[in-house]
Amino acid sequence: MFPFKISLNTSTLFPFKLNVIEQIEVAREAGFDGIELWMQDIEAFIDGGGTVQDIQTSLKEVNLELINAIAFFKWADVDEDTRKAAFEQAEKEMRLLESLGCKYIAAPPFGDVKGTNLDEMAIYFEHLVRIGRQIGVEPILEFWGKSKKLSRLDEACYVLDKSNITNGKMLLDPFHMYIGGSDFAGLKNLKGEQIGVFHVNDYPSYPEVEGLTDQDRVFPGEGVCPTSEIAEILHGIHYDGYLSLELFIGDFKGKTAAEVADYGLRSVRNSYSIMK
Template identity: 50%
Template sequence: MFPFKMALNASTLFPFHLDVRQQVQIAAEAGYEGIELWMRDIEKYLADGGNLQDLKRYGDDLGIAIVNAISFFTWADAEATARKQGLVQAEKEMHLLAQLGCPAIAAPPFGNVEHVTLDDMAACFAQLVEIGHSTGVEPYLEFWGRARQLSTLSDALSVALQSGLPDVKILLDPYHMYTGGSAVNNLAYLKGRNIGIVHANDYPAVPDRATIQDKDRVFPGDGIAPAAEIARLLDQAGYHEYLSLELFIADFGDQTALDVAKLGLSKSKQAFSVEESRTSG
C-alpha cells in the first residue's frame, strides 16, 4: 500500500534544461499529483516574459499542484545585514509564490550559520514564519546534513520547539538524515501535522557517508536507505501528504525526461510502500 501522494522536484529534470512549463507538463504526463519548483526557474520564466497567472492556470488545467518551492535565502545568517536581506528576499519570493497558489517554500540553513545558536535560529525562524503568515506562504524548516548548524532532525525539532510557534512544519529528506547522522527512529517523535513535505531519494553505500555528494543520490530502492521503515514511521505519524522525488543525477544516458519521471514515480511507490497490516498512529 502506498499511503502518500507523489510530487516531482524539478531538480530531477535539471539535465534536460526544461523551462517551468515543460517541467509541469512532464510531471503531469508521468502521473504525479504535484511538483516542487525552483525559484530560479520561476524567475527565469518571468524574465522571459512569462505570467504567473498563466502558469498557475496551466498547472490547474493539467491537474498538477505546485506544492512547494526551493530557494536559498539567508534567513538565519550570523550577520545582521545578510539576515535582513534574506528576509527581504524571502518576502518577495513568497508574494510571487502566493500568486502561483504555492503554499510553501523551503527554508534550509543557507548562509553563514556556523556560530548561530539553535535558540537564535529559532527566533529567526519565528520572524520568517511571521512574514509567511502575511503572504499566505508557509516556510518549511529544512535541515541539511552537511550544514554547520541545523544539520540533524534533532536540531530541527529544537528550533521548532524554541521558536514558540505551535505548528512548525519540517522538510524531511533521507539523504540529509543520512549525511547528518539523524537516526531514522527519531521520526517517531513527529506528528503528521508537523511534516511539511518529504523528499524521496536514496543513496549508495559507496561513496561513504563522509564523502557522498548530492550528485550521488540514486532512485528510491536503488541504494541502502531504509525507505520502508521511513514510510512506516511517516504513516504511523499520520503523514499522508507528498513525497517528492528529488535527485541530482547529472546524466540519465539515453532516457528522456518523461522516461526518468515515470521511472522515479514507479520506484518511489515501490520503495516507500507500507504493509497493509500497519498499525495506525
Template identity: 45%
Template structure:
C-alpha cells in the first residue's frame, strides 16, 4: 500500500487505518474485520483487545492470523485496551498491570506493537507527576512484552482530559521517546487548544484517530455516537493535518467512529467511504 496518495492537486501525506469501532454494527470476527480493511484499501487496521480475546476463546490461532495479515498486506499499528493503569487505588493498579501484561503478550503474538493507554478508571486528583510515574511502570512492562503504550487523553475524563495536561505528563517522564495518541473528538470535548500541537514533535505521536463532529449537540453533551465521518462536520481537520505534517508526523490516521447504524451500506462500503472522506479531509494543498 502506498504511504502518500495524491488527490488532484492535493496530497495525503499520512498512512490510513481503520479502527475496529467503525465496524462494530456489523458484528464481525477479528479476521473478518481485517479482510474488510484490506479490501477497502487501508494501510492498517487498529484492533480492539476484546476482539483478540474473543478470537482466541473461540479456538482460533493468533500465529495463523498473523500469517494471514501479512498475506493481506495490512499492518496492525495499535490496539484499543482498557486497563486501569493510572487509578488512584494501588490494588486496582496492581491488577491493571497484570491485565496489561497478559494483553500485551497477546498483542505481541499477533504482531501488534502498540496499545492505547487512556485515563480509564478513577483518576480524580491524580497529578501529572503521578501519571508519569504510573505510565513509566506501564512502559516498562510494554518493553518486556515488545508492545509500546501510547498515552491517550480523554475529553470527558476527570484528569488527563486535555492535550495540555498530557504534555505536562510527557515533560515529567524521563523517557523523551514516549508517544501520545491524538483524537480530534477528545481535543474538542476536553477544550484543548489546537495550537498546543506546536509543542509536539512528530516522533512523539504514536497514532492519530480521525473523526469529525457537528455544531450540535453542544460540546458539553456531545457523545461518542455523535462522531461524524471526517469532513462531514465542523472540526478544523485541515488545520490539524497541516500541524501534524509540519511537526514531522507521517504515521497513521485511524478512522474511529461509533455509529450505531450505516443504513443499507455494508461493511466494505462503509470502509471505502470512510477512506475517501479521511483522505479528502486530511489532505494538504501544499507540502
C-alpha cells in the first residue's frame, strides 16, 4: 500500500540545467503528482523572456501540482534591517507564487541566525505566515541539521508552538533530521496535518555524520536511513501528503533527466510503501 503522493524537487535535476518548463515536463513524463520549483529557476526563466503565463499553462496542461517553492530569504536573521528586507523579498516572491497556484513556500533558517533565540524566531515566523496567508501562500517552517539555530525537530516544534499560528506547518527532511541529531521516533509526536511537505532522500554510512554534505544524499533505499520505519510512522500519524524527492547528486553517470526522474519515482514508491 502506498498512501502518499509523490513530488519531484527540481534540485534533483540540477545537473541537467533545465528551465522550469523542461523540469515540469520531465516530472510529468515520469508520473509525479507534484513538483517543487526553486525561486531562482522561476526568476531565471522570467528574466530570460519567459512569462508567468507560460509556467501556468505548462502546469495546467500536464495536471501537475506546484506544491512548494524553495526560496531563501533571511526572515530569522539577527539583524533587524536584514529581516525587514527579507520580509519584503518574501512578500514579492509569494505574490508571484500565488499567481502560479503554488501552495507553500519553504522558510529555512537562512542567514545569520546564531544570535536569534527560538522565541524570537517564533515571532518572526508568525509575521511571515500572516503575510503569506493574506496573499494565499503558506510559509512552512524548515530546519537544517547544520544550522546554528533551528537545527532539530524539537526546535521546530517549539517555534511552531510559540508562534500563535493556527495550523502552522513544517517541512521535514530525513537528511536534516539525521545530521542535526533528531530522533526519528519524534515524528510519532506530530499530527499529520503539521507536516506541509516531507522531503525524501537517503544517506550513506560513510562519511560519518559530521562530514556529510547535501551532495552525499542518495536515492531512498540506497543508504542507511530507516525509510520503512519512517513510512510507517508517517502513516500512523495520518500524514497522506507529498513525499518530495530532493537530491543534490552532481553526476548521474550518463543517465538522462528522464531516466533519473523515473528511477527516483520508483525508489520513493518502493522505499515508502506500507506493509499491510
